Amino acid sequence: MSRDIKILMHTHWDREWYFTKDETKVLLRNHMQDVMDYLEDNPETIYILDGQSVMIDDYLELEPTEEPRLKRLIQSGNLRVGPWYTQTDLLLVHGESIFRNLYYGIKRAREFGEPMLVGYAPDTFGHASQMPQIYQQFGIESTFFWRGFSELKAEKSDFLWEGVDGTRIFGINLATGYQGAKYLESDPKLLSERMAKLMHVLDTYSASNSRLIMNGHDQMPLQRDIKQVMTEIEKLYPEDNVSLTDFEGYLQGLNKDELEIVRGELTDSKHARIHRTIGSTRMDIKLLNNEIETKLYHTLEPLAVIGERVGIPYPHGVVERIAKLLFGAHAHDSIGGCNSDSVNQDIKQRLINAKEMVDTQIELHLRLLTMANKATNNTIVIVNPSPEKRAGEMVSLELITRTKNFDLYDESGQQVDYVLDHQQSEDAGLIDRQVAARLKDITVYRTNIYVKVDEMRGLSARYFTYEEVETKRAEVKQTKNAMIKNDFGQLFIEDNQLHYRHKKTNRVYHNVLSIENSGDAGDSYDYSPPVTDWVLNTQAEADLSFTIEKTALSEVIKLTLAFSVPSNQTERENKQTTARVEFTGTCRLFENDPKVYVELNHTNTTADSRYRLVFRTGIITDEVKVDGYLSDQLKPVYLSEPLAIWEQDNWVEKPVSIETMQSYLSLKRDHQFNLYTKGLKEYEVVDGNAYVTLFRTFSHLGKRNLINRPGRPSGIEIKTPDNQLKDTSFTFNCAFDFEQIETQNKQANRYLTPLIGYQRKEFNRFNLNPRPKVKLDDTDVTLNLGQCVVSAVKCTEDNQLLIRLYNPMDQPDTLTLPEGSKRANAMEEPLQDVKEVTVKPQEIMQFIIHQ
Structure with missing residues (x-):
């Protein structure tokens, strides 16, 4: 039977790695000029531009007059672009970032021609189990990838990939890699040897007569002698057909009915490294990225929806700019942190720029909302960024006042109680330059408080007021009794350890939270235990000092955990501990809330180390429930099958049982533990x-012969001293409880989408005029979404309210929507009218809601 040898010409374009994005932009200009010249001279040729539309923008930034020429080649089908904006990581970033990356990638490609609707992700370190549904929502029915496949998934590398919700798309593992046929030799003898190796692998794994030859590599120039090479291949295989192709051309040779079905995540590391522990590399970058994503999707966009409704124009351009700055940091190398120090510095600075934009736009919206309340200058606005009703929740609020003391009042004039968290005095001239310019000496007080809000409708704002007073509030009660409590449990200190008693079951969780320090002999891709390790834990070695404060609304333990650890790997090997490290922070309980809210602050002083939180739950189970992209899933606690065979089966990397979640995990047997993280x-x-x-912390971009990763280094062996994170300060936030619930995903979403509070301040960095057309709005847009969880609340480009939600539960849920609502696709285009809809388990839906 003759084979169809299909040659796909492409380049894989890492925008940055051990080289910077500005270096590759210059190289891209030369590359695109060469490619376009060749395609114009050879109009039968197809060239794949790595599935990311950002290459259009990067090229036109340097050659804007070439846009018509580029457009002609895309419209003719010679040059294939999209669907991604950038080649993103598919496990570590926010689920909304995946949607927006595809949205902006397809949108940009459409401006030049038909986008390539293929889920091309050649070098990503694993693939989330919700990707088939996400792809299909954009009209994408296939994915082509390299990393994550093994014969434990299927015998053949062409299969049907079934996502967590049951959606099936074509899954094509690039068995010889995206780089397998790079720089094909024109010499007949050398080409024969090369092709024999390729064809052996493809004959083994291909599920049809087609053989996909991936002719490209990282920043590889187009192979100009490809026609000569094809002539030689035809001589080698005279009974086979040889042609140039695109991904769609390869798919035409597959028969769905003959393909195996593969389910779940694609994270096996037999043929290509997955780097399961890259999720903790350069946590300063990862935490900063997460902060921006959370503010953009959970705060700014819903806040801007409220603003648009009352007359504040929706900031489409600002949102797109922030998103694209994020996408530039979301490539597998970039968000992975596996780069040279100079590249990581550049990524961090771009994220800092994105944070400045998102913070400023949030504050601008909140200031304009407070200025719309013309009754008083002493205005506080409370905003619910969720389309669902919220009740009995706490809002964090910062006030700047001339007096240390103040009272709060709701709309009806009733005084509102609050919890003082922190207060400090400062010079108003450092806030507002007009104060300094007028040589005024004004001391103000910056105060952080928690306020309990009884009820809020969906996507609504309420207006409180404050009054500066001289009368001192009742002092916060401090006690030597080493315990805080609420109606759900008690957190107490005994024998230098934290313990928790769950009130309903009376079960005590001894040493419930501690911190572990161990060695790290790995590199930027993988944690690796040292040959000689020494694991230390605060449960035995720490000094725990604390104070306890109690009010009617909240009780808090303010603590310091200090313990001695090795400064570096040499000290660890010699059992020396010359570094004294501290974690300071709080464990807080609110009334009517089962969660223990934990915040820890730490400045790193040690090298070659790994730090972990340890939650001692006593729950022995084989599986853990976590959230993935817009979904719930059960993952095994231990990868027994791969771990049983990886060495004798010559996997390129040990499949360690360290996994990725989005924002929560839950363990359950006869009792239950739920953890929510930021x-x-x-x-x-x-x-x-x-x-x-x-x-x-570690020392190199890549190392060879790690314990869990034998053989060559990943990346290259260059020193990256910044990866030791010396003097880097961190703030870690999480919350936990022991409640018997099944709605962890919804709880996690609320944890990440708190109520927002903002004071109209007397002193500001910038002055604003109030917008005269902004009018306070009393429209009720509260939705009853049942067990479904909101992923996005935003405006479409024509300023209609779009809600993206999903059902993380095992049972379907039926929703009733307001009159005039429409189903929408992932490109936010309206489909059919809808009044009542059933959302299947793990299903994602978009709606345009009539306001």
Whole structure:
């Protein structure tokens, strides 16, 4: 039977790695000029531009007059672009970032021609189990990838990939890699040897007569002698057909009915490295990225929806700019942190720029909302960024006042109680330059408080007021009794350890939270235990000092955990501990809330180390429930099958049982533990203990012969001293409880989408005029979404309200929507009218809601 040898010409374009994005922009200009010249001279040729539309923008930034020429080649089908904006990581970033990356990638490609609707992700370190549905929502029915496949998934590399919701698309593992046929030799003898190796692999794994030859590599120039090479291949295989192709051309040779079905994540590391522990590399970058994503999707966009409704124009351009700055940091190398120090510095600075934009736009919207309340200058606005009703929740609020003391009042004039968290005095001239310019000497007080809000409708704002007073508030009660409590449980200190008593079951969780320090002999791709390790834990070695404060609304333990650890790997090997490290922070309980809210602050002083939170739950189970992209899923605690065979089967990397979540994990047997995190995504469960990595430090971009990763280095062996994170300060946030619930995903979403509070301040960095057309709005847009969870609340480009939601539960849920609502696709285009809709388990839906 003759084979169809299909040659796909492409380049893989890492925008940055051990080289910077500005270096590759200059190289891209030369590359595109060469490619376009060749395609114009050879109009039968197809060239794949790595599936990312950002290459259009990067090229036209330097050659704007070439846009018509580029457009002609895309419209003719010679040059294939999209669907991604950038080649993103598919496990570590926010689920909304995946949607927006595809949205902006397809949108930009459409401006030049038909986008390539193929889920091309050649070098990504694993693929989330919700990707088939996400792809299909954009009209994408296939994915082509390299990393994550093994014969434990299927015998053949062409299969049907079934996502967590049951959606099936074509899954094509590039068995010889995206780079397998790079620089094909024109010499007949050398080409024969090369092709024999390629064809052997493809004959083994291909599920049809087609053989996909990937002719490209990282920043590889187009192979100009490809026609000569094809002539030689035809001589080698005279009974086979040889042609140039695109991905769609390869798919035409597959028969769905003959393909195996593969389910779940694609994270096996037999043929290509997955780097399961890259989730804790450069945690300063990862936490900063998570902060921006959370503010953009959970705060700014819903806040801007409220603003648009009352007359504040929706900031489409600002949102797009922030998103594209994020996408530039979301490539697998970029967000992975596996780069040279100079590149990581550049990524961090771009994220800092994005944070400045998102913070400023949030504050601008909130200031304009407070200025719309013309009754008083002493205005506080409370905003619910969720389309669902919220009740009895706490809002964090910062006030700047001339007096240390103040009272709060709601709309009806009733005084509102609050919890003082922190207060400091400062010079108003450092806030507002007009104060300094007028040589005024004004001391103000910056105060952080928690306020309980009784009820808020969906996507609504309420207006409180404050009054500066001289009368001192009742002092916060401090006690030597080493315990805080609420109606759900007690957190107490005994024998230098934290313990928790769950009130309903009376079960005590001894040493419930501690911090572990161990060695790290790995590199920027993988944690690796040292040959000689020494693991230390605060449960035995730490000094725990604390104070306790109690009010009617909140009780808090303010603590310091200090313990001695090795400064570097040499000290660890010699069992020396010359570094004294501290974690300071709070464990807080609110009334009517089962969660223990934890905040820890730390400045790193040690090298070659890994730090993890350890939650001692006592729950021995084989599986853990976590959230993935817009979904719930169960993951095994231990990868027994791969770990049983990886050495004798010559896997390129040990499949360690360290996994990725988005924002929560839950363990359950006869009792239950739920953990919610902000940006901490790497976890391991061992013997009833849940370990969550805080950060790790190491010395090189790549190393060879790691314990869990034999052989060559990943990347290159260059020193990266910045990866030791010396003097880097961190703030870690999480919350946990022991409640018997199934709605962890919804709880996690609320944890990441708190109520927003903002004071109209007397002193500001910038002056604003109030917008006269802004009018306070009393429209009720509260939605009853049942068990479904909101992923996005935003305006479409024509300023209609779009809600993206999903059902993380095992049972379908039926929703009733307002009159005039429409189903929408992932490109936010309206489809059919809808009044009542059933959302299947793990299903994602978009709606345009009539306001």
